[in-house]
Amino acid sequence: MTQFYQTTLGHSKGPFTIQETAPSLTTYPFKVEENMIKVRSGSDVVIPNIWLRDNCQCSSCMHKATKQRLLDTFQIPRDITIRSSEIDPEGVRVKWSDGHESHYTADFLSSSHMSYLQRAKVRQDLVNIKLWDESIAQRPPIVSYDNFHDKDGVKDVLDKIRTFGFCYIDQLPVSPEATEKALERIAFIRPTHYGGFYDFTADLASKDTAYTNIYLEAHTDTTYFSDPAGLQAFHLLEHSGGEGGTSLLVDGFKVAKDLNHLDREAYHILSTVNVHSHASGNEGISIQPYRGFPVFQHDPETGILLQIRWNSSDRAGVALPVDQVEEWYDAARKWNDLLKKNENEYWCQLTPGRLVVFDNWRVLHGRSAFTGKRRICGGYINRDDWISKHKMLHFGQDAVMKHLPTG
């Protein structure tokens, strides 16, 4: 199994991949031998007693309602042994040397031996994703508001966001209230120093270039937060007395894959060199994350790309000695050139009634300069909250709970 090691910069060395297909889950039979439970895969793997005892799912070890561990892990004797066991059609019942009895399903025992990528499947809500370029304009992912009123509608929107990185919700009533309610069907809106639900125009009400009418190149938002916003949404309520203000979307995962093919070293530099960001325009505020992060952040267990952080206007320092920063700039220039290739830029004119919701960890956004009065509303939603919502709708509560001890 490939081991991924944390570099001093806190990131895996790779290999790095963009995971386009969800892993399939292998099942492994188990057996009990010499009072040990083993998973049979190639050479048998002994499941350590401490791990089994600690993950007993009975109601005295795990709170049935809260799903929290009640058992005091470190009261389990370090040398705990299986006194006896009995195999049944579902799995195996175990009597422990500390007098406790546990039951483990075959499925549970099998999943203890899954690869890191397989364990990530449910935990990280891994699905088959579809990378796209500007041709997505021909058939963008759309759900009509009429179909968004129930759980299936929310699942459809989140399925599309998980697959494509964005989704339109069309025929939405043209009001901030309807927009806020629609977003809250996914999860609660994340408050920030911009407020919660946002309704903005080019008046510099917040000292950020979003509150102006200038061109904004493709970027991800809130790179200055330790945990950047998960979803972002825009609903154009009005644009009068002027022109421009066309929206731009770019599939960052698609462009990252292109860069990795074009120049693996450049991809590696942007995956391992930390970059600092800041938001310092508002009075008395200068927000910076607790540490630097690379442009491409990968899962140190699996090497798969999880997050893109790219915002040249909010960038502070590059975490390299100043006489070594040129290698980062050269790599970033290649990335920037790919982002700005026509084939990767999906320009889309938002209209009142069309809400766009996108994955701010994958899809970059921007806009063309504009004149006149332009008013947009929307909101941020935390990554963990929308992924939680989707995986419960996609995998179901039982599957999500079942994978907790081994995911």
Ligand SMILES: C[N+](C)(C)CCCC[C@H](N)C(=O)O
């Ligand atoms: C809140 N609202 C979406 C209106 C704009 C916030 C500004 C986002 C900032 N330019 C960034 O890139 O993080």
Ligand SMILES: O=C(O)CCC(=O)C(=O)O
């Ligand atoms: O005004 C727009 O269309 C987008 C503004 C923007 O990029 C942002 O709010 O992050």
